[in-house]
Amino acid sequence: MNEFFILMKQELVITLIIFILLFIKLSSKQWSNEKVLVLINVLLLLNLAAGFLFPDTGDLFGDMYRTNPLMAFEKNILNLGTLLISLQSYNWLKTHKHVPEFYMLLLSTLLGMFFMISSRHMLMFYLALELSTIPLAAMANFDLEKRRSSEAAFKMIISSAFASGLLLFGISLLYGATGALSFSALGETLRQYSPLHILGFIFVLSGFGFKISAVPFHLWTADVYEGAPVAVTSYLSVISKGAILFVFVTVLSTVFSVYGSSWYFMLYFLSVLTMIIGNLFAIRQQNMKRFLAFSSIAQVGFILIGITGQSLEGNVSVVYFVLVYIFSNLAAFGVISLISAVTGKETIDDYKGLYKTNPLLTWVLALALFSLAGIPPTAGFFGKFFLLLAGAGQGNYILIAIAALNMVISLYYYLRVVKAMFMDPNDHPIETIQADWKPKLALAICVIGLLITGLASGAYQYIYSLFVLN
C-alpha cells in the first residue's frame, strides 16, 4: 500500500487538485474568478515542484503501471507546460463563467496522459488515452457562445471516436494473434513476421498518428485548432502531442522493436508526407493560429525522423525536442493568445508593424519563431540538429535531404511573420498591449527555457542519463 502512494504520487496530486476544484464548485460560497485562478495556479506550481521530489522506480497493479525517473521527468515536462498554458490563458479565463470546470477537464486529461506514459499494458494504455481525449473535446467547446468552438468539439469527438475504434481493433487483433496484452508479453510473443501482426500494428499506429496529427491522419487538426479557444489549441498542439510522443517512443521500442525494419519505412513515409503537406499548407495560412497549427504538423514530421533513428540517441532527441518545442510553441501561442484576448486580431496582416507598438512581445514571438524554424543558436536548432543526426544514424540521406529542404520552406513562412512584425509598415498597428503579470511571467519562463535548453547542454545530457538509467 505504501508503494502505491509513493509510486503514483504525481497522479495522486492531480486527482487531489481535481477534488479541490470539485469542492470549490459545489461550495455554497461563490468564489470570484480571480481567486479561483490564483489558487489553481498556485496548486499547479506546487504540483510541478512536487513532481521533482523523490523520483522512484517500480511496478504496480501486476505490471500494468510502471514509473521511473524518465517517466517522472516526462510528466514534469507536461506539468510545466500545463502551468504555462494556465498562466497564459489568465486574461481569457478571468471573464469566463466556468473556470473550475475548465480546470477539472484540463486536469483530467493530464491525469490520462500520466497514466498513458506509465502504462505497461494495452488496456491500461487505451483507457488512459480515452481519459486524455474525451475531456479535450469538451474543452474545445469552451468558447461557449461561438459556433466554431462547438463545431471544433463536435469534429474532434467524432474523429477521435473513429481513431479510437481503429486503435482498439488493432489491439484486439494483436490480442487474438498472441493472447497477450501487456507490453512485455507482447514484445516477447511478437517474434516472427506475420501479416496479422503487421495489420494490428498498422491500426495501432494510425491511432498514434491521429493523436500526433501525422498526415494522412491529420485532417481534423486544422478545424479543431482554429475553432477551439487559443488555450485549448496550444494545449492540444503541445502538451497532448508531447505526451503521445513519449508513449509512442516507448511502445515502438518495447513492443514492436522486432518489427523495426517495417515501422522504419512506415514512419519514413509518414514523416515525408507530414513534413511536406504540413509545410505546403502552412505557407498559405493567413490566420496566426491556423498557421501555427499547420506548422506544428510539419514539426511532427521532424520528430518522426528522430524516431526512425531507432537508437538511444534518437529517443533522447525526441524527448529533448519535445521539451524545446513546448517552450517555443508556448511562447508563440502565448503572444498570440495575449493579442487575441485583448484585441481579437489574429491574421498575419494585423501583425504588421507590431514592433513599433509592442517591441518586447515582438522579440519574444520572433525568438519563438526562429526557434521553431531551427535557426542557430536557438534551442530549436539544436533540437532539429539532434533529430537529424539521429536519423542519419540509419544512413538514409534522402530522408535527411527532404527534411533539410523542408527546413528551408518552413524558414520562408516563419520569416514572413517576422518580416511583417519588424519591417512592414502599417497605419493601424495593434495597440500597445497592457497585460496582467501572469501571462508575462509565462512568456518569461518560456524565453528563459528556450535560452537554457538551447545554450546549456545540461538538458540533453540529463535526458540522456535518464534513458541510460532506464
Place this chain on the structure above:
Amino acid sequence: MNYSSYIALIPLLPLAGFVLLGLFGRKYFKSAAGIIGTLLLLGSALLSLYTAYQYFLVNGKTGDTYQTITAFKYTWLSFSDKVSIDMGVLLDPISVMMLVVVTFVSLMVHIFSLGYMKGEERFATYYAFLGLFTFSMLGLVLSSNLFQIYMFWELVGVSSFLLIGYYFDRPSAVAASKKAFIVTRFADLGFLIGILVLAFYGETLDFQTLLHTLTTQQSAQHVAVVTASFAGVTALTWGVTLLFMGGAGKSAMFPLHIWLPDAMEGPTPVSALIHAATMVVAGVYLVARMFPLFAMSQSALDVVTVVGASSAVIAAIIACTQTDIKRVLAYSTMSQIGFMMFSLGLIKAHGTYSVGYTASMFHLFTHAFFKSLLFLGAGSVIHMVHSNEMKDMGGLRKYMPITHITFLIACLAIAGIWPFAGFFSKEEILLTAYQSNKIVYGIALLTSGLTAFYMFRLYFSIFWNKEAHLHGDSHGEGTWSMKLPLLILAVCSIAAGLIPFGSYVSINGKELESHMDLSFSIAPLAMGIGGILLAMWMYRKENNKPQQVATTLNGFYKAAYGKFYIDDLYLFVTKKVVFNLIGRPAAWVDRNIVDGLMNGIANATATVSNWIKGVQSGKVQNYTLYFFGGVVALAVVFIYLWK
C-alpha cells in the same frame, strides 16, 4: 605558448558591443554608440595582430611546419558515446590570417561608418548589428569543429540579414535581405547534410580528428567513406560536394549568386565588410579548411574548379554592363572569389600544384583590402552625389581628391598591375592554372582583361567622363573618419602584395618557395593594361562609343545586362513551377475537394433543412475517409508489397 588567456576576447569584445549597444544603445548612448563599438573593435583588432605576431613570429615553426593549435576546447555536450559537440578555438595559419583580415576590415568599416552613418536614427542599432556580425564571423573563423562552424555560419547569415535589411523602410532592402537569407539558407541545407554524412562516417565532428581519421589510409573510417556509395558516387564525394554547396551559397558562386547583387541594398560600409572581405569568402575558407578531404576526391575538386571558373567569367561579363556602381562591385567580388575557388580546385587529387592553396589564400588576403577600399570609396561617392547610378556621376576627381587617388590604387590592384597587391596574388593563381589546366588558364586570362576593363570603366565614369554637376546640399568628401580608412586601406592595397605569403600559409604548413617568373607575367599584365586602355578609350570622355559597342554586341549585351536572365530563371522556377505545380494543386485540393465538396454537401443539406445544418458541419465523414484510406494504403503496402 598559451593563447587561451586572451584569444577568447577577440570575438567576445564585438559581442559585448552588440549586447551593450543592442540593449542600452538607443536610450543611453545615441551618438557615443559609434565610438564605443569602434573602441571595442580596436581592442580586438590589436589582439588579433598580437596573436598573429605570436603565432607566426614568436612561436614560429616546430621543425619546418606551422603547428595547428587548439587554443582551448570545451565539450559542450556528448551526443552519444562517440560524437561530442565542442566549442573550441583552432589556430592554424589560415585561421590566424582570417582573424587579422576580419578584425582589420571590420575596424576600418567601423571608423568609416562614424562619418557615413552619422545622423541615422538607428545609429546605435547599426553598430550593435556590426558587432554581432563581427562576432559571428570571428567565431566562424576560429571554429574547431563542424558543428561550431555551422552554428556561426548561420549566425553570420542572420546578422547579415539584419544588416542588409537595415533600411527597413525600403521595400527593396527588405526583399533583398530576405532573398539573401533564403538563398544562402537553401545552400546551407547541402552544408548540413554534408556535415551529417561526414560526421556519420568520420564518427566525430572535430576538424583535426575528422581530417586525420578520414585521410589515414588504413583506418576503418577511411575505408568506409571511400567504399560506401550512393547513386554511383562515393560517400566522401557526396559529403564534400554538399559542404561545397554551402560554401558556394555563402560565397555567391554561380548558380547560387543571385542574392549578392540585391544585397547591395544594405548600407555601403556593410557591403564593404560583408560582401567584400568577410562573409562572402567564408565559402573559400570552408573549402580550404576541409581541403584534405577535398584532395581525396578528384570529382569534388573538378566541381569546385568548374563552379569557380564559370562564376569568375560570368560575373566579369555581367559587371561590364551594369550601371549601378555597387552592383558592378558586387559582380566583381563574385568574379574574384571565383578565382580563389578554382585556384583551390585546380590542385590535383594526388597533391601536385599545391601552390594553388597558397595562391587562393593570398588572393583572399589581398582582395579583402582592395575590395573593401573600393566599396568604401563607392560609399564616399554615393555620400557625395546621393545616387548609385553612373550617369549621375562623372568628373568627381577635383571634388574628392583622396577618394579619387585611393580608388585608383584599388582599381590598379584589382586589375593586377605591378606592383600593387592584386598583381602578386593573381599571378600565383594564373600560374597554378597555367600548370594545371590550360582551358581554365585561358578563361582566367580573359577574365583578368575583363576585370581591368570594367574596373576602369567604373573609375573613368565616376571620376572623369563628363563635368560634375553637383547638388547644392552635397556633403563634400566627408569627414576625416571617412578619409582615414581609405588611406590606410590604400597603403595595404599597395603593400600587402609584398608579404612573402608562401612562407606563412601553405597547404601543409611548410614554407613554399615562391617562384616569380618574369616572362610569365607578360601575358596577364598585357591583358590588364589592354583592358585599362580600352576602358580609357571608351569612357574617359563623354562620347557615344559605349553606345556603339552596345549596339554592335546587341544580343549579347542585352543578355549580359539582364544578368544572363538567371534571376528570371529562378523566378520562373519558383513562381511558375513550384507554385503552379505544387502549391496550387495543394491549395486546389484543399479548397475544392476538402472544402468545396464538403461545403457542397453542407449547402445541399442547408436547402433541405436549417436544422440539419446546425447539427452537421459536414466535413468529418470526409476526414475519416481519408484516415481510413491512409490505414488501408499502409496495410496494402506493408502486407502485400513490402514484406
